[in-house]
Amino acid sequence: MQEFAIVVENVEKRYGSRRVLNNVSLRIGRGVMYSLLGPNGSGKTTLLSIVVGVLKPDGGRVLINGRPPDDPDTRLHIGYCPQEPAIYERLSGWDNIFFYAKLYGVPKEDAYRRARELAEAIGLGEYLKVRVGKYSGGMMKKLSLIVSLLHDPDILVLDEPTTGLDPSSRREVWDLLLKLRKEGRTVLMATHYMDEADVLSDTVGIMDSGVLLAEDHPENLKKRYGPPAVVAIKLADKPMNIDIGKAVEGLGDRYYLDGDTLKVYVEDPDVVLPKLVERLYERGIRVDFVKVDRPTLEDVFHKLTGKRLKQE
Amino acid sequence: MRRSVVLAYVLKELKIMFSDKVTVFWLVAWPLIWVFMTAYVFVSPTAQSPVQLELGVVNYDTTPQHNLSFISGDFIRILKEAEFNGTKIFNVRVYSSEEKLREDLRKGRIDAGIVIPANFSLSLVMGSARLSVLIGARDPYSSSISYSVISSFLNEFGRRISLYKVETALGYIGQYSFANAYTPININFTDYVKSFMYGLAVPINVSYENVKPEALATRPNTLGWYTIGAVGMMFLYSGFSYGASALLSEKERGTLRRLRASPIKESELVLAIILSGIAPLVISAVIVIVVGVLTGANIVFNPGNPLHWLVPLLILDGAFLSIGLGILLSLLAKTSQGASALGTALGLMFSFTAGIWFPASMMPSWLQILSKVFSPTWIFDAMRAIMVFNRGLDEVAPTLINVALSTVAVILADIAVYKLRLKKYIEEA
Ligand SMILES: Nc1ncnc2c1ncn2[C@@H]1O[C@H](COP(=O)(O)OP(=O)(O)OP(=O)(O)O)[C@@H](O)[C@H]1O
Ligand SMILES: [Mg+2]
Numbered sequence: 001m002q003e004f005a006i007v008v009e010n011v012e013k014r015y016g017s018r019r020v021l022n023n024v025s026l027r028i029g030r031g032v033m034y035s036l037l038g039p040n041g042s043g044k045t046t047l048l049s050i051v052v053g054v055l056k057p058d059g060g061r062v063l064i065n066g067r068p069p070d071d072p073d074t075r076l077h078i079g080y081c082p083q084e085p086a087i088y089e090r091l092s093g094w095d096n097i098f099f100y101a102k103l104y105g106v107p108k109e110d111a112y113r114r115a116r117e118l119a120e121a122i123g124l125g126e127y128l129k130v131r132v133g134k135y136s137g138g139m140m141k142k143l144s145l146i147v148s149l150l151h152d153p154d155i156l157v158l159d160e161p162t163t164g165l166d167p168s169s170r171r172e173v174w175d176l177l178l179k180l181r182k183e184g185r186t187v188l189m190a191t192h193y194m195d196e197a198d199v200l201s202d203t204v205g206i207m208d209s210g211v212l213l214a215e216d217h218p219e220n221l222k223k224r225y226g227p228p229a230v231v232a233i234k235l236a237d238k239p240m241n242i243d244i245g246k247a248v249e250g251l252g253d254r255y256y257l258d259g260d261t262l263k264v265y266v267e268d269p270d271v272v273l274p275k276l277v278e279r280l281y282e283r284g285i286r287v288d289f290v291k292v293d294r295p296t297l298e299d300v301f302h303k304l305t306g307k308r309l310k311q312e
Numbered sequence: 313m314r315r316s317v318v319l320a321y322v323l324k325e326l327k328i329m330f331s332d333k334v335t336v337f338w339l340v341a342w343p344l345i346w347v348f349m350t351a352y353v354f355v356s357p358t359a360q361s362p363v364q365l366e367l368g369v370v371n372y373d374t375t376p377q378h379n380l381s382f383i384s385g386d387f388i389r390i391l392k393e394a395e396f397n398g399t400k401i402f403n404v405r406v407y408s409s410e411e412k413l414r415e416d417l418r419k420g421r422i423d424a425g426i427v428i429p430a431n432f433s434l435s436l437v438m439g440s441a442r443l444s445v446l447i448g449a450r451d452p453y454s455s456s457i458s459y460s461v462i463s464s465f466l467n468e469f470g471r472r473i474s475l476y477k478v479e480t481a482l483g484y485i486g487q488y489s490f491a492n493a494y495t496p497i498n499i500n501f502t503d504y505v506k507s508f509m510y511g512l513a514v515p516i517n518v519s520y521e522n523v524k525p526e527a528l529a530t531r532p533n534t535l536g537w538y539t540i541g542a543v544g545m546m547f548l549y550s551g552f553s554y555g556a557s558a559l560l561s562e563k564e565r566g567t568l569r570r571l572r573a574s575p576i577k578e579s580e581l582v583l584a585i586i587l588s589g590i591a592p593l594v595i596s597a598v599i600v601i602v603v604g605v606l607t608g609a610n611i612v613f614n615p616g617n618p619l620h621w622l623v624p625l626l627i628l629d630g631a632f633l634s635i636g637l638g639i640l641l642s643l644l645a646k647t648s649q650g651a652s653a654l655g656t657a658l659g660l661m662f663s664f665t666a667g668i669w670f671p672a673s674m675m676p677s678w679l680q681i682l683s684k685v686f687s688p689t690w691i692f693d694a695m696r697a698i699m700v701f702n703r704g705l706d707e708v709a710p711t712l713i714n715v716a717l718s719t720v721a722v723i724l725a726d727i728a729v730y731k732l733r734l735k736k737y738i739e740e741a
Contacts, residue, residue: 015739052573054738072575086570090328102320103574147570 005030005065005155005186006051012059013046013210020046021057022210028203033177033187035197037297038207039309044190045083047207048159051188052080064155076104079153083160083190085140086147093128093135093143097150104151111150118146121179122172138165145173149180156180158189162196174200194297194309206301213304218297225303226295227253227265231273234261236286247279256308265299317576318584325588338656339550339596343542344603346669350538351607355531365458367391367402368413368425373432383433387469391426394465401461417448424448424458436473474513482506532610536700537671539604539611543597543627544668544692547634549659550596554589555638556651559730563737564648572738582730586635593631611699619698619705622712626698629719630691634659636722637688639729668692687718 006028013021021043028034036044049055051062053069067074087096094115101111119125124142132140141164149156161177162170177200181187191197197204198218205215214221231252238260248255251272252264266272269292277287301309329335351357369391373384394401405422407413413425425446435441445462449455485505495504562568571581605611614620638655645651663669667683675683683689690711697703697711 049569049738054569054572072577075573075575078573080570080573082566082569082573084566084569086566086568088324088328088565088567090331091324095324095327099320099324100570100574103317103571103576105314105316105575 003030004028004063005032006034006188007063007066008047008051008060009062010060011047011050011057011062013043013050013055014058020210021050023060024210024212025060026205026212026215028186028188030186031181031184032202033181033200034189034203034205035201036188036190036205036207037192037194037197037301037309038190039192039307041209042207043210044192044207045159046210048080048157048188048190052078052157054080076151077153077155079148079151079156079158081145081148081156081158081161083163085137085144087132087140087144089133090131092131093124096132096143096147097128100147101150106151114150114152115146118149118176121176122146123169138169141165142169142173145176154185156185156187156189158187160190160192162191162193170196192309194301198297204297206297206304208301208305208307214300221297221300222295225300227267227299227303228295229266229269230293230295230299231264231266231269231276231290232258232261232293233264233276233280233290234288235280236288243283243285247276247283247285251276251279254302256302263293265295313577313580313583318580318587321576321581321584322588322591325585326591329588329592335592339546339592340599343546343596343600346542346545347535347539347600347604347607347609350542351535351604351609355534355538357531357608364400365402365424365461366405366422367462368405368407368416368422369428370407370410370413370425371428371432372410372430373428375431375434384428387428387432390469391465401465414446417446420448422448423454424462426462471514475510478509478513481509530610532608533700535604535607535609536611537696538669539601539609540692540696540700541663541669542604543600544630544688545660545663546596546600547593547630548663548668548688549656550593551589551631551634551655552638552641552659553652553655555635556641556645556655557638557648558585558589559733559737560642560645560651561648563740568737572734578731578734581734582727586632586639586726589635589638590628590631593634594627597627597631609700612702613699619708622708623695623698626691626695626715629715630688630695633688633691633719633722636719636726639726640722642733643729662686662688687715687722690715690718 004027006026008024008026011021011024012019024043024047026034036047038044046055050057051064051069053062053064053071053075062069064074065077069075069078088099091099097111097115098108101108106114115128116125119128119142122142122145124139124146127135127139128143132143135143141161145158145161148158158177162173165173174196177187177189189200201218203215204218204221206213206221214225216224244255244257244262248264252266255262255264257263264272264276273290273292277290280287298309301307329339369388371384371388388404388406391402392400392404405416407416407425410427413422413427416422417425425448427444427446429442429444432441432443443466445466447455447458447462482505486502495501497504559568562571576584601611612620613623641655641658642651645654662682665675665679665682666672666686667675667680667689672680672683672689694708694711694715697708
């Protein structure tokens with residue numbers, strides 16, 4: 001038994017002269033849930049494609065259970081769910097399931113039983129008879145996830161498994177992923193939802209522009225890169241930026257506007273908060289309410305890149 | 313190579329194809345339409361019986377006719393009774409005046425008219441008679457057909473009248489004796505005059521015969537030729553369009569990614585894609601040939617003749633070659649829709665110009681070269697030679713060698729193209 005389920009060593013990928021992955025290395029232990037968090041175009045899909053052996057890297061290498069990913073035996077251990085639902089719209093849910101099961105040599109009865117269980121868990125049960133062409137985007141995503149788990153893989157590589165799902169379906173998928181991890185499976189997942197990465201992962205890797213900037217347990221990341229606290233002030237009117245800059249001066253490390261909420265990174269909220277509200281009033285900016293937040297992965301990302309994760 | 317994996321892929325593809333009405337239309341309905349068109353329109357069952365002309369006749373001949381040996385009434389009766397292969401040549405309508413006849417000709421109600429002048433019977437018996445024939449022109453073909461039908465009828469009629477007159481004259485001559493009259497060869501003078509006068513009436517006895525190549529002469533053979541042609545046409549456009557678009561549509565659906573991450577090997581995938589294309593073509597070919605035979609095509613499969621067992625192979629290879637050439641076309645396409653449209657268009661074009669639907673002999677000579685170098689044509693010609701024209705091995709053997717060589721060439725080219733395409737599509741997907 002190898003210590004690490006997934007090893008990525010110095011992987012490089014270029015499209016023409018563009019570097020899409022820049023010397024990326026990571027090691028994922030057995031039974032670990034690892035999330036790659038990064039904005040659109042940061043290289044998550046490219047990295048996952050290389051991990052599952054669909055794409056060849058221009059440099060570096062990948063080992064799955066100590067073997068190259070394009071080895072047919074290795075492939076039996078990997079459950080890959082691509083970002084776009086890779087299913088046939090002209091076939092029913094069941095036809096898709098039985099086709100893919102056959103590719104992995106899964107007997108029909110086993111595929112049937114397993115698909116039933118999974119569909120129950122994420123709420124697709126009665127739709128499997130229906131032609132996929134009639135599914136909503138979320139339903140396709142769920143079927144796609146079911147299909148990638150049919151052969152009971154011990155390593156899951158999931159590219160944005162909850163994008164496009166409604167909040168309750170997201171919960172159901174989260175529960176399923178937590179259950180799969182509890183069963184001892186290794187999960188490598190790409191996401192641009194920081195809450196998802198935060199709630200689910202043992203390790204979060206933060207990616208931007210093809211570089212893996214940091215990786216650790218989400219709490220450690222927040223401790224290391226996040227401020228002690230974030231003061232969130234909901235403003236009554238949309239203010240002018242210049243005024244805010246002056247108001248915040250000397251009180252916080254950084255600030256940014258999230259819609260009509262002003263967020264300021266501070267060391268000591270008890271001291272800073274009253275002064276900050278006062279300064280805003282002096283400038284004629286009215287405040288609706290104020291709260292003190294713990295830092296999030298969003299804040300970690302902002303600290304690392306100076307950019308904000310794009311939320312949908 | 314795991315058979316169950318390949319089979320699963322083929323079944324999946326067939327389900328997808330047959331769930332699409334448009335695909336089924338092109339695969340089955342379109343070639344059948346052409347089989348039916350050939351059987352009932354182009355080579356219709358009645359095509360070999362002669363045309364029947366609508367013929368108007370006016371008779372101005374009022375000579376008392378009781379003491380004449382031939383009268384205009386007889387002429388009209390002969391017109392009405394004249395037959396060719398059991399079908400009446402003319403449908404005769406009698407008019408009371410030339411004006412009315414001309415009126416109907418102009419309105420296109422009849423194809424031609426004959427005006428019998430006064431004293432026709434008398435002139436005919438006494439010497440030479442006049443007859444005017446009016447030809448209508450409903451369309452460019454009908455006038456020339458009417459002209460040739462009527463003129464050949466009147467030629468024959470004139471010849472018979474001449475013979476009849478000769479007989480009459482000989483009857484008179486027989487009553488005299490010309491014992492010492494001069495003859496150029498040593499025969500009896502009466503016999504000499506007799507054959508001389510026959511010669512006046514019928515100087516040349518021409519017999520006409522249409523000689524067509526044995527192959528196409530009969531309707532069943534013609535239908536057989538075109539039924540195989542319909543199969544060939546369907547193979548070309550379906551095979552081209554499937555071959556060009558199959559991998560692209562996996563890419564566009566995003567399923568290529570999942571396939572490449574699955575344990576299916578590259579070679580298994582390529583084989584599965586090709587077999588998925590061959591299967592529906594073969595199914596459709598069998599349907600089209602059976603329907604062709606039911607409409608009267610002469611297509612024989614004789615299990616006792618080993619040569620006939622080449623036919624299933626030829627069908628398989630024809631399907632493969634069409635798909636294989638389609639795969640080469642994928643180099644020119646960016647989207648599956650574009651690939652499919654390009655394949656269909658080129659497939660139809662080749663079937664019309666390379667001797668697959670239209671016989672190559674109908675093409676201008678510079679274009680006939682195409683049918684000589686286009687390998688699918690060899691296959692369909694070999695199928696025709698064996699099943700329609702019952703040819704022997706010696707006649708098809710050279711073709712078979714060429715077919716085998718070109719199949720190998722296409723396989724090699726396809727492997728190269730698929731390696732390139734798979735890599736490119738995965739990067740783009
Ligand atoms: N075939 C290709 N040719 C050229 N550039 C490509 C190709 N595929 C991806 N890229 C580029 O590589 C970069 C990384 O893309 P990738 O899809 O891996 O990002 P991602 O993190 O998965 O983004 P998203 O969150 O939108 O899915 C992007 O800038 C993209 O434009
Ligand atoms: Mg992506």
